[in-house]
């Protein structure tokens with residue numbers, strides 16, 4: 545009996561040790577992103593591809609790697625205003641990037657290069673229509689910001705600008721991941737209602753895509 549309990553306890557401890565844990569993400573600035581060295585842009589362009597859905601493993605992506613991926617995706621690259629992606633009329637980004645992790649969802653703040661926790665729920669298994677979506681270590685969720693896009697005073701232009709920004713951002717994610725040898729996959733098949741619910745998005749905000757990242 546005692547032996548069975550000991551085995552059970554060891555089993556539980558092993559499961560806890562092997563379960564993927566996100567590196568602590570919230571509450572402090574991210575480490576400085578890599579902004580020099582590494583793989584050349586041309587090599588990354590040659591390497592860019594989508595990781596096969598079934599291949600996403602649960603290996604940890606470090607805070608340093610996530611920091612570099614988020615900065616490449618939509619970070620500030622000049623003092624004041626200027627980002628790694630072009631923005632219509634040069635206004636601040638009108639699309640937001642969230643990170644869905646095992647221990648919750650975090651909003652990327654490009655001004656401070658930091659993450660703010662917006663939910664403690666693990667929503668990775670609910671946000672995509674394909675079952676492998678939950679396997680990625682992190683899912684980046686791209687949301688167009690309705691209130692910010694309203695400044696363009698034209699529904700069609702606003703919609704296009706949001707989609708163009710997310711296209712540029714996700715390509716940057718692909719290239720940064722290629723350079724860091726991290727798998728990435730763009731996902732259009734998302735459960736918008738679930739994302740809106742979990743992130744308590746205001747009316748007018750629209751989740752448009754995911755980028756799965758994993759090693």
Ligand SMILES: Cc1cc2nc3c(=O)[nH]c(=O)nc-3n(C[C@H](O)[C@H](O)[C@H](O)COP(=O)(O)O)c2cc1C
Pocket residue numbers: 592593594595597674729730731732733734
């Ligand atoms: C607009 C768009 C939508 C996509 N949607 C999905 C998707 O919902 N699910 C998925 O598994 N892959 C999706 N992908 C990934 C494509 O299947 C993948 O990019 C394509 O097979 C080409 O492979 P490559 O990226 O390695 O060149 C999407 C890609 C794009 C550009």
